[in-house]
């Protein structure tokens with residue numbers, strides 16, 4: 119089992135990564151002396167495939183364990199569902215001495231994380247991601263929240279978990295689209311750190327689809343390590359944490375225009391491609407490097423819906439991104455691998471021309 123530390127001054131915690139490590143969860147809770155009144159939040163799909171395994175973990179533990187099941191899907195990231203969790207907690211006598219365990223993908227982690235952040239001004243939280251995307255991104259770093267008025271993550275809080283347990287066994291039952299979504303975020307990390315990881319991904323990223331455990335574990339360890347290091351330096355995203363948004367401004371615009379019919383990580387792949395073109399166009403990325411840098415996202419087969427977005431509508435959606443300042447879109451653009459330029463502004467024409475390139479070059 120691999121252990122990565124998120125070295126925050128106030129709330130440091132560990133990320134445990136390995137195969138079948140969920141069986142040791144009760145021991146980890148005891149080691150950390152966490153509360154024994156536990157609410158486990160999962161969606162219906164996770165419950166269907168994994169609840170027997172999870173129940174086994176707490177058999178004979180002597181702890182108070184209850185389960186709260188969500189409807190799978192983005193619509194659960196709502197005030198209504200948050201309200202239901204509060205009611206469940208209250209009606210079942212959970213007080214401040216509660217440990218909430220969120221087992222699932224980004225929706226479950228964000229919603230249950232926000233419930234933990236706010237119920238009785240904050241209860242203990244553990245994240246157990248069951249998707250690749252949640253493992254390398256949303257379960258780490260304390261971003262929690264719900265959607266509001268059809269806008270994603272409009273209400274939320276930074277709230278760090280006590281522990282993150284990444285059990286690679288969960289990733290065996292993922293559908294291809296879900297794998298691609300995780301790969302989108304993993305590809306993003308390929309530009310944030312070093313050339314060695316970039317070329318490792320170039321050689322191995324498609325092996326994730328074959329269920330290659332060694333590759334899956336390696337990319338999670340590296341990606342989670344990059345995210346942990348960034349978050350440790352800038353928990354609340356006032357500076358360097360912005361690099362984690364590489365490709366995301368374009369991605370959010372694309373997701374909005376395509377009515378969220380694409381997975382987040384798929385949109386990140388397209389967003390990274392757009393960011394590379396924009397960076398080259400603005401002279402931040404040397405044009406000689408462009409083809410080399412494009413080789414990684416273009417390895418991934420993308421849904422044809424990416425040929426159907428409307429560039430002007432995507433731009434409009436990007437103009438409403440909550441990361442904008444003074445009505446200006448701020449981009450994270452790569453100058454080299456390991457060197458991102460933050461808060462770059464670009465003309466509308468330059469943005470539109472990068473989006474047009476995306477439609478043409480993606481691998482369908």
Ligand code: GLY
Nearest residue numbers: 255259261359362
């Ligand atoms: N998903 C980007 C971040 O956690 O900062």
